[in-house]
Amino acid sequence: MKIFVKKTRNFSLVVGAFTLAIIGSGCKKFLDTQKQGTYSTETYPFSTGVGDNPYDQYIFSAYNELRSYNVHVDGFLVATSIRSDDADKGSTPTDGGADVIGMDNFTIVPTNGRANALWTGYFSLISKANLILDQVENNKEIIATDAAKIQAQAEARFMRGYAYFMLVRFFGRVPIVEKFTGGPASTNTPQSTPAQVYTFIEADLQFAAANLPVSWPSKFVGRLTKGAANGILAKVYLTQQKWAPAMAAANMVMTSGQYDLSVSYDVVFRETGENSKESVFEVQATASAQVQTANGIQTTSHQGIRGSGIWNLGWGWNTPSTMLEAAYEPNDPRKARTILYTSTAGDIRQTIYGETLPVGLPNPRYNNKAYTNPAIRASVGHNFGYWMNVRILRYADVVLMYAEAANEVGGAANTTAALAALNSVRERARRGAPTGTLPNVTVTDQTLLRNAIQHERRIELAMEYDRFFDLIRWGSTVAGAAMTAAGKTAFNYDRDKYLPIPQAQIDLSKGVLTQNFGYN
Numbered sequence: 001m002k003i004f005v006k007k008t009r010n011f012s013l014v015v016g017a018f019t020l021a022i023i024g025s026g027c028k029k030f031l032d033t034q035k036q037g038t039y040s041t042e043t044y045p046f047s048t049g050v051g052d053n054p055y056d057q058y059i060f061s062a063y064n065e066l067r068s069y070n071v072h073v074d075g076f077l078v079a080t081s082i083r084s085d086d087a088d089k090g091s092t093p094t095d096g097g098a099d100v101i102g103m104d105n106f107t108i109v110p111t112n113g114r115a116n117a118l119w120t121g122y123f124s125l126i127s128k129a130n131l132i133l134d135q136v137e138n139n140k141e142i143i144a145t146d147a148a149k150i151q152a153q154a155e156a157r158f159m160r161g162y163a164y165f166m167l168v169r170f171f172g173r174v175p176i177v178e179k180f181t182g183g184p185a186s187t188n189t190p191q192s193t194p195a196q197v198y199t200f201i202e203a204d205l206q207f208a209a210a211n212l213p214v215s216w217p218s219k220f221v222g223r224l225t226k227g228a229a230n231g232i233l234a235k236v237y238l239t240q241q242k243w244a245p246a247m248a249a250a251n252m253v254m255t256s257g258q259y260d261l262s263v264s265y266d267v268v269f270r271e272t273g274e275n276s277k278e279s280v281f282e283v284q285a286t287a288s289a290q291v292q293t294a295n296g297i298q299t300t301s302h303q304g305i306r307g308s309g310i311w312n313l314g315w316g317w318n319t320p321s322t323m324l325e326a327a328y329e330p331n332d333p334r335k336a337r338t339i340l341y342t343s344t345a346g347d348i349r350q351t352i353y354g355e356t357l358p359v360g361l362p363n364p365r366y367n368n369k370a371y372t373n374p375a376i377r378a379s380v381g382h383n384f385g386y387w388m389n390v391r392i393l394r395y396a397d398v399v400l401m402y403a404e405a406a407n408e409v410g411g412a413a414n415t416t417a418a419l420a421a422l423n424s425v426r427e428r429a430r431r432g433a434p435t436g437t438l439p440n441v442t443v444t445d446q447t448l449l450r451n452a453i454q455h456e457r458r459i460e461l462a463m464e465y466d467r468f469f470d471l472i473r474w475g476s477t478v479a480g481a482a483m484t485a486a487g488k489t490a491f492n493y494d495r496d497k498y499l500p501i502p503q504a505q506i507d508l509s510k511g512v513l514t515q516n517f518g519y520n
Contacts, residue, residue: 070121075114085486090319116502161204250402296386
């Protein structure tokens with residue numbers, strides 16, 4: 001769903017801000033054939049159609065938080081992708097300052113501003129999820145059916161479970177805040193262990209998976225579904241090496257009939273590929289000539305080509321590394337769809353939209369999955385791609401999680417299932433490529449198949465915010481070898497699998513929060 005709520009520091013203003021946003025902008029996605037998430041005075045408030053909910057004013061505020069700078073933009077890119085072996089910071093050597101360089105080079109300190117921003121951003125999302133739950137439980141002025149209450153609780157608990165999944169992977173020990181406190185503060189609650197946090201996450205996502213709908217009416221495109229909850233739950237289980245539950249959760253998505261690999265890899269990352277059969281969970285964004293940025297998200301602008309004139313498309317961050325470039329198999333079409341090369345003398349390469357890149361841009365490679373359509377840039381009158389959705393979970397990711405879990409469970413039947421899942425992703429990738437490209441994997445040895453699945457995840461999901469987390473969950477040997485090969489020699493698995501607890505939060509807690517290993 002294209003859900004947009006003006007940000008506010010005062011929760012009492014959410015309703016008015018939401019109403020102004022929907023009346024003022026129309027919430028129309030450029031080049032869509034139909035309006036998405038559009039409301040008018042005839043359909044507002046919420047009692048006039050399937051899927052409408054009297055708690056939507058609070059639910060939409062939480063959706064809006066997904067587009068926050070501190071949730072899925074700045075620190076998110078650095079911590080999930082730039083820290084990995086597959087990406088470099090890009091831009092100029094000093095751009096981003098000590099905060100970004102320290103996080104990238106594993107010389108990070110507890111006063112790092114990006115780490116603090118991630119902490120506050122995800123706890124703000126948790127606060128908005130808890131507000132929804134509080135309204136359902138305590139606001140007697142809202143008249144709602146039991147079904148509407150359960151739906152609201154399911155969306156809220158997905159948001160909260162997802163936010164905690166990000167936090168536990170970023171920081172390890174974090175406070176569990178179950179009740180709305182009036183704001184995003186989390187400093188008066190002691191930290192729970194990662195195991196305790198994962199138990200809490202599982203409960204939230206299990207509730208969401210049991211109670212979210214399989215799909216929504218078209219005006220709610222992009223709104224959370226049963227598939228999204230089961231897909232994130234599969235990744236939660238996979239991260240903990242709970243292989244059988246991970247396999248089962250992924251299988252629920254795969255057998256739902258809602259998703260497939262029919263969309264070509266080339267199209268998936270274009271604007272026309274948003275909310276396709278490949279989409280399980282996307283952060284929704286839009287822009288227009290009248291509202292160029294306020295209803296969008298900055299994730300694409302951080303990764304856009306850093307140049308001048310028509311090539312002033314962004315910050316130039318999160319650029320593909322030489323390590324990633326060398327990892328592709330011969331003729332793999334995904335390489336061209338992932339790595340956008342700039343031109344050098346005698347080497348004029350074309351973009352996917354037929355434009356010739358100029359000589360002299362500061363980086364040799366950019367993330368082609370974050371490259372925007374020039375026709376839309378012209379229509380919006382803005383170059384920075386605020387209208388681009390952020391793909392958090394794709395169907396191919398779910399299929400590869402299923403393959404990984406099945407291989408780890410083991411046994412002949414599961415090995416066969418793992419191979420079938422893995423090869424379905426490779427089959428989609430090689431469509432249209434020369435004969436012999438990306439042949440089916442046939443190995444049945446568990447270790448060799450594990451290596452093949454890990455390689456496929458790296459290539460299929462390259463530059464999509466999963467690589468660092470994958471390396472950490474695969475263990476110190478795999479992560480250490482990857483970081484060493486990438487020249488990140490300061491990486492220490494026991495310390496760097498987590499970011500430091502922000503010193504600002506420790507200070508606010510007056511000692512309730514304590515620092516992670518290796519940062520004292």
